[in-house]
Amino acid sequence: MIARGGGSLIFTSTFVGYTVGFPGVAACAASKSELIGLTQAFADEFGQQGIRANALLPGGTDTAMAREMNDTQEAMDFVINLYPMRRLASADEIAQSALYLASDASSFTTGSAMLVDGGVSINRT
DSSP states (O other): OTTTTOEEEEEEOOSBTTTBOOTTOHHHHHHHHHHHHHHHHHHHHHGGGTEEEEEEEEOOBOSHHHHHHTOSHHHHHHHHTTSTTSSOBOHHHHHHHHHHHHSGGGTTOOSOEEEESTTTTTOOO
């Protein structure tokens, strides 16, 4: 990237451990939170060389893994009800946010932890 004059690094983190904690996911929260620090360090270290670094923090996404983790309708309903939008994201919705960070539309965005979490981070009920 330095030789090409810049680029965009996008790390995939999570809102878990950044804005919300859940039982049973301490290892995931710790490792993904470390990516935010790495993102910020890279943004500062390589910004003058045209390299932007951002972390994408997706919320619940309708994937096979999410369905496996929430393997009953009751469990899935509980998770969905945590979100103000009362639904999970599609993989395409998360991809659109990554495309924004990769594009020139985000040319002044670096060092950010971009929440794409359907509002779960603000919901306290």
